Amino acid sequence: MDKVKTYKSDAFAAIHETMSGMYDAGVIGKKTMRQFDEACLTPVQAFSPTEIKALREREEVSQTVFALYMNVSKDSVSQWERGIKKPAGPTLKLLSLVKQKGLAAIS
Amino acid sequence: MDKVKTYKSDAFAAIHETMSGMYDAGVIGKKTMRQFDEACLTPVQAFSPTEIKALREREEVSQTVFALYMNVSKDSVSQWERGIKKPAGPTLKLLSLVKQKGLAAIS
DNA sequence: TTTTAATATCGAACCAAGTTCTATATCTTT
């Protein structure tokens, strides 16, 4: 698969554990801890209807299957792709994960 | 991190690609394809307020940091843990991913 | 000590995402 992304995740996890240890030991404060986590997070951007459809077709799945992965109804996926409903919050997070890591990342 | 889970994901991805190839070649139908995908998906169960708080504390992050990972407001996390709002759909999917693979899975 | 900042609870109000339903249409499969 994508070794780079997997490596990055593992590295972040390892660093996070180290940082957590430093936090437990009182070396750093909670403020530093939060700022670190913010820097680690992959940015979550907006998706246009076309981008959502293109993303789904890139993964070669039907709206129904895509909906199963996202844990939403098939109608919701249809409405996203037609611009009737605009995904936000947790939904955008999932879409971002799929875009950056593929469907397998949320399987 | 967790080699077993990583392996499972990679294996599923590989099998999925194989299945996709079979589908493209006309060996299998869409129905079989969907049933396969359903079998691959990790089950998404409900979370009680206590379970959400325990999960967050297991990951050793504040409500604010946890909210950043989930791409929701910090108030939402607080409301989940107090039982005022019950996460559903995409949110439950993210919580399930965190429970099974850790916060790094959605970073 | 004082004060600043982070953390978390509480209650209220608003908006829109997500759900559900029915109907229609196309295409493939049996």
Place this chain on the structure above:
DNA sequence: AAAGATATAGAACTTGGTTCGATATTAAAA
């Protein structure tokens, strides 16, 4: 010809997620 998968369309409903202000505790910095 029939059955099923896929996708669009529109409508009504429910509730999750957001935002705001206020309060309280704790830890860090002045």
